[in-house]
Amino acid sequence: MTAGEPILVGRAVSRRFGGLVAVNAVDLEVREGEIFGLIGPNGAGKTTLFRLLSGVYGPSSGSITLRGKEIGGRPAHAVNAMGIATTHQIVRPFAEMPVEKNVLVGVVYGRSRLRGRAADAEVDRLLELTELAPDRATLGRSLTLARRKRLEVARAVATRPDVLLLDEVAAGLNPTESARMVELIRKIRASGVTIVMVEHVMKAIMSLSDRIMVMDLGRKIALGKPAEIANDPVVIKAYLGERAVAS
């Protein structure tokens, strides 16, 4: 797939928590239609960067723009209305609502502007897409982890984003479930949604991503195609230490 124009752009984005610089002057440029992977060891600042991109946190400095419009500092629902939807690393379904209502929240508060029957029909479509139709009446709290992850995706896609942020949606899944999640992500991209994903499951992220950015200790340390990243000494060092590079 040929990547298009830059759609989500960060310039010198930083976020400090007291003395800790969780994200340190990171530049990023996500192109329209691509799957942009984000990896790094634990504590690299991936999730913090995601929260900056989705409006959950405001950046301490730097700018984040979507199609040229500044999103930094806006509340999360406003960022969602501009076209960025996110899933949560630790799944957060609306526990006492059935699956279909969980998705309906995304539909009626998202950008589709659908109401009534049209909204119900959109919920049906999303449940089919995410293979959650058999669980539509199940309460959020009763779902298995794999289905909760799917529900996260369904609720985010329901808001009709231009850019979808996926935070470890394959983590904790068995190989079959993980493969199905990869399929789902491909389908969503094929429908025209740009995807940024954080993932620890290397098989998933290496096979899906057009480009991968590597973070370590809050900084961007590498950017490139999956094959380039896998052989980059800087990346190997960040993950495995100095000796692994030397050998």
Add this chain to the structure above:
Amino acid sequence: MTSVVQRFSKRTLVIGQITLVLVVAIAIALIPIVDERSFNLQRITFFLLWYAILASSWNMIGGYAGQISFGHAAFLGMGAYATGILWSQLKWDPLVSIPVAGLVAALYAVMVGVPTLRLRGPYFAIATIGVGEATRLLAVNFDDIFGVTLTHGVTGLALPNYDPVTVHYATVLVFVLVMLTTMWIRAGRFGLGLFAINMDRDAAETAGVPTARLQVVALAISAFFAASAGGLYAARQQFLDPASMFGFDKSIALVLMPVVGGLGTVWGPVFGAVLYSTVQDQISSLVRNPYLPALIYGVLLVVIVIFEPLGIAGLLGRGTKYARALLMPKDGEP
């Protein structure tokens, strides 16, 4: 489809709910017509509806959005005093003053809601205690602070006479309005958003729900009805004092009624109000010990909440599937 509510169309449920409200409203409205001298029954039904209005109004923010307010007496008292002052000072008929008082309280709710609703769980609850007490103290000391004679401080505010039968009908009308509003909120997009906030505010926010705005609007609507109840009280009792209108015990009663009746359900607050006003009025007149009603109520509260988290609505809803669907639809369902 396993969901209970799905077996009955949304339309059937809506018609059922509205019919139930109208039957109750018409029955109570007929009391002064059937027997002009039924003063005691009129008093009992006034307080029954009065508590139902208050409990339902509290439920909109406390039950739906899960923001537990321990300061709702602020809105009740403000509505009562605003109605009383407009009526005694400006000679506005209570039927005009009450909605105006409701709007004043709604505006006040926006003022206090914008900063406090940013707080979560116990912090919001504590902040509302502060709001309730501050508002009570303002009512007590208003005249001294502003150098005017409006609230008469702790002495209380005596008001001119007003026809109790008119108040009776006005109360029935406000009851119908509060019930239609609470059903409308629960059945639609607004209610779905409030329930989403109740379950996970951050997840709601990232799913596009403007959580701050929804909560402030819900609090304003809630305050409007709580204040209307205050206005009705002013018109009927013709005497207001800060201890009873702004009292912390009133705020607590407003929390307990929906909890006992069924938090977040349409009918729960009404059931809770029936129980509360029955224990309060009837048992008080039967026994001499002034503490016994509170004790009985406390025991009932504990027992009900242990056996059924959805309160009386939950207990009654166990009867039949239709009753269940009608009385206690699951959160976020119509």
